[in-house]
Amino acid sequence: LQILNEGGTHTPADLAHRLGVGQGLLEQMLADLERMGYLRQMPARCPSHCAGCPLDGRCAVVEGGRVWSLAEKSRG
Amino acid sequence: MNPLSLLNTNGKQPAPTALEGDYVATLPQSGRRTLTVALAGQPNVGKSTVFNMLTGLNQHVGNWPGKTIEQKAGVYHHNGTTMHLIDLPGTYSLTANSLEERIARDYIIKERPDAVIAVVNAATLERSLYLLAELLCLPAPLVLGLNMVDVAAMEGVHIEPHVLEAALGLPVVPMVASKNKGIRELVDAVETVVAAGENYAPCRPDIREDHRAVLDELGRLISDQVPEPYPVGWVALKLLEGDDEITEMMRQRLPGEIWRRLHAILSEHEDAALAVASGRYEWIGRMIRAAVVRPRTGQISLTDRLDRVATHPLWGLGVLSGILALIFWLTYTVGAPLQELLDVYVVHASAALLRTALAGAPGWLTGLLADGIIGGGGTVITFLPILVIFFAILGLLEDIGYMARAAFVMDRFMHLMGLHGKSFLPLFLGFGCNVPAVMGARIIDSPRARLLTILLAPLVPCTARMAVVAFLAPAFFGPSAALVSWGLVLFSLLVLAVAGMVISRLAFRGEHSAFIMELPLYHVPNGRTIGLFVWQNTVAFLKKAGSIILVMTVIIYALSNFPGPGVEDSLLARFGRWLAPVGQLMGLDWRSMVALLSSFVAKENAIATLGVLYGNGAEGAGLAGTVAGAVAPAAGLAFLVVTMLFIPCAATMATIRQETDSWRWTAFSIFLLLALSFGAGIAVYQGASLLRVGV
Numbered sequence: 001l002q003i004l005n006e007g008g009t010h011t012p013a014d015l016a017h018r019l020g021v022g023q024g025l026l027e028q029m030l031a032d033l034e035r036m037g038y039l040r041q042m043p044a045r046c047p048s049h050c051a052g053c054p055l056d057g058r059c060a061v062v063e064g065g066r067v068w069s070l071a072e073k074s075r076g
Numbered sequence: 077m078n079p080l081s082l083l084n085t086n087g088k089q090p091a092p093t094a095l096e097g098d099y100v101a102t103l104p105q106s107g108r109r110t111l112t113v114a115l116a117g118q119p120n121v122g123k124s125t126v127f128n129m130l131t132g133l134n135q136h137v138g139n140w141p142g143k144t145i146e147q148k149a150g151v152y153h154h155n156g157t158t159m160h161l162i163d164l165p166g167t168y169s170l171t172a173n174s175l176e177e178r179i180a181r182d183y184i185i186k187e188r189p190d191a192v193i194a195v196v197n198a199a200t201l202e203r204s205l206y207l208l209a210e211l212l213c214l215p216a217p218l219v220l221g222l223n224m225v226d227v228a229a230m231e232g233v234h235i236e237p238h239v240l241e242a243a244l245g246l247p248v249v250p251m252v253a254s255k256n257k258g259i260r261e262l263v264d265a266v267e268t269v270v271a272a273g274e275n276y277a278p279c280r281p282d283i284r285e286d287h288r289a290v291l292d293e294l295g296r297l298i299s300d301q302v303p304e305p306y307p308v309g310w311v312a313l314k315l316l317e318g319d320d321e322i323t324e325m326m327r328q329r330l331p332g333e334i335w336r337r338l339h340a341i342l343s344e345h346e347d348a349a350l351a352v353a354s355g356r357y358e359w360i361g362r363m364i365r366a367a368v369v370r371p372r373t374g375q376i377s378l379t380d381r382l383d384r385v386a387t388h389p390l391w392g393l394g395v396l397s398g399i400l401a402l403i404f405w406l407t408y409t410v411g412a413p414l415q416e417l418l419d420v421y422v423v424h425a426s427a428a429l430l431r432t433a434l435a436g437a438p439g440w441l442t443g444l445l446a447d448g449i450i451g452g453g454g455t456v457i458t459f460l461p462i463l464v465i466f467f468a469i470l471g472l473l474e475d476i477g478y479m480a481r482a483a484f485v486m487d488r489f490m491h492l493m494g495l496h497g498k499s500f501l502p503l504f505l506g507f508g509c510n511v512p513a514v515m516g517a518r519i520i521d522s523p524r525a526r527l528l529t530i531l532l533a534p535l536v537p538c539t540a541r542m543a544v545v546a547f548l549a550p551a552f553f554g555p556s557a558a559l560v561s562w563g564l565v566l567f568s569l570l571v572l573a574v575a576g577m578v579i580s581r582l583a584f585r586g587e588h589s590a591f592i593m594e595l596p597l598y599h600v601p602n603g604r605t606i607g608l609f610v611w612q613n614t615v616a617f618l619k620k621a622g623s624i625i626l627v628m629t630v631i632i633y634a635l636s637n638f639p640g641p642g643v644e645d646s647l648l649a650r651f652g653r654w655l656a657p658v659g660q661l662m663g664l665d666w667r668s669m670v671a672l673l674s675s676f677v678a679k680e681n682a683i684a685t686l687g688v689l690y691g692n693g694a695e696g697a698g699l700a701g702t703v704a705g706a707v708a709p710a711a712g713l714a715f716l717v718v719t720m721l722f723i724p725c726a727a728t729m730a731t732i733r734q735e736t737d738s739w740r741w742t743a744f745s746i747f748l749l750l751a752l753s754f755g756a757g758i759a760v761y762q763g764a765s766l767l768r769v770g771v
Contacts, residue, residue: 024203
């Protein structure tokens with residue numbers, strides 16, 4: 001959380017390298033932080049009322065990968 | 077090696093902590109003829125394979141009492157001992173967040189099996205150990221089934237089982253369950269650990285040091301009130317973790333005064349869950365360092381190697397710029413000649429054929445069909461090859477996993493320029509379509525920042541704007557079209573960055589944002605996936621061409637011929653001339669201004685309108701050639717710059733109205749974009765005039 005509070009964009013691989021852990025454990029850390037309310041997973045697809053839009057599902061450039069942002073609780 | 081020798085390896089019993097004190101008294105007695113053994117593990121670690129190997133046909137499937145989750149139970153006979161095996165639901169941890177996790181932990185606490193076999197995947201040991209860290213806090217002796225050691229070895233993960241045994245203080249059995257290797261040894265280890273009784277003293281994870289005193293205090297506070305069969309230490313730990321189920325259980329049981337004190341402690345240590353998790357991570361780290369010879373973190377995959385360049389702050393931008401340039405070069409090199417062929421041999425040939433066929437028909441009908449619908453709407457269809465190539469390249473980049481890298485690199489770049497990441501993500505969606513960009517601003521908590529992001533979202537060049545650029549750039553700039561288009565995209569990004577900085581200064585001052593973006597692995601592209609992407613986008617475009625654009629074409633044609641006799645005397649011309657003073661500052665005549673305005677309905681209408689207005693007087697020549705002859709390059713560049721920054725389509729404006737819930741802000745957005753786009757267009761044309769370039 002200290003690293004994330006410095007700001008910026010990270011990949012799980014970056015974070016795992018900086019923390020000296022494997023990607024598997026980092027995934028667990030992300031899951032824990034999300035469950036505890038420190039991270040928020042962002043929607044990678046259009047909201048439901050985009051249904052019918054010809055770009056529905058294809059406008060999300062980050063499709064295939066999850067994105068988390070800091071939740072209010074994590075500001076420290 | 078006798079697994080018993082691994083228990084309590086340091087030869088002395090550690091002093092029981094608040095966590096451990098309960099277990100010693102509740103361990104099963106050794107020497108039983110019948111044992112109950114639970115199988116625990118994360119999904120896909122081979123737990124069911126172990127269960128099936130042991131029980132064979134001696135198993136039955138039902139549901140957990142009162143639940144819809146499947147329960148598998150079976151029997152195994154070994155050396156005169158009957159083992160009743162229970163296959164617990166696969167879980168990643170033991171929180172109260174899912175039914176499966178509650179079933180698994182409740183079973184161990186309430187049914188107290190004689191032993192628990194924790195099956196882990198040796199290839200992903202680090203993550204698998206997290207569940208083990210939680211199981212160790214429950215009142216049952218454990219055996220670790222280190223499954224898939226063959227897969228781990230193939231992936232370069234070398235684990236020393238006996239070192240892991242010593243570090244964990246419990247039996248570790250290397251296995252390949254799918255090949256029935258290690259199953260017998262696993263059963264032996266279960267009998268051994270049950271026989272060990274009070275000598276079972278594994279190395280358990282501890283809570284981070286700064287919260288140990290709090291945990292002990294909680295333990296003391298609740299020790300007389302924790303109902304059987306819950307271990308006091310585990311309940312205290314779960315209270316610190318904020319476990320809803322356990323907190324509610326204790327709230328109901330504790331006297332008011334004790335609950336208030338407990339609640340005050342928990343409120344003061346809201347971050348204690350992090351301390352619990354940190355303790356587990358630290359414990360896992362120690363185990364891995366002790367027993368894994370070559371952890372996977374040291375290995376570099378092909379994806380890692382490629383990402384060293386593709387996601388590098390500087391090289392990554394270079395790669396992205398290069399890819400953009402390549403997209404335009406390919407689009408124009410292959411698509412533009414095809415577009416010209418379609419224009420000459422399909423649009424003009426059809427129009428000529430229609431005129432011949434309708435020789436005796438009224439002039440307005442021939443004009444509407446040949447010059448309006450075919451000359452305008454048909455022209456829009458001619459840039460289908462350009463769009464197909466554009467979508468094919470985008471689909472390819474997305475399918476191989478590059479688009480997520482592009483977003484990552486751009487986000488980093490925007491951060492460097494001061495743009496707040498929370499704004500960037502919705503803005504980036506705008507490259508596909510501005511509508512989701514405006515809607516995506518919902519992820520921003522601050523109403524002020526959300527509003528600013530919505531107002532600036534239409535500055536992102538969507539695919540429809542890019543299609544207009546793709547059609548007109550070759551007309552105005554010939555062989556330099558790819559370079560100009562590339563420059564226009566970079567210009568838009570620059571405007572976006574400046575706009576982002578304004579947002580950051582006004583709305584996010586002093587606030588940091590952070591993102592974690594999971595990047596998919598690179599993989600070989602799938603032709604079917606890309607084909608589907610191209611097909612869906614092409615069909616969507618054709619539907620738009622056959623509906624909105626067609627209707628607009630008819631309206632524009634009617635307005636450009638009424639009351640007549642020529643287009644110069646039409647209603648549209650009168651309206652256009654009203655806009656002419658602004659157009660003159662950009663070197664544009666009334667036709668181009670009307671084309672810009674018509675793009676409000678749908679961006680591609682700009683082409684259709686130009687087709688109707690210029691096509692009327694340009695028999696035999698393609699629209700691109702006619703427009704190029706009528707508009708000077710400097711004015712053409714101004715037209716494209718305005719197109720990139722102009723008010724978005726009606727659908728986007730409707731979304732802005734919906735998301736801001738304000739007509740005032742919607743009107744402000746229109747005014748802002750008109751000022752920005754015309755300002756930039758005028759600056760470009762006047763600048764070129766001053767330098768006497770392309771005028």
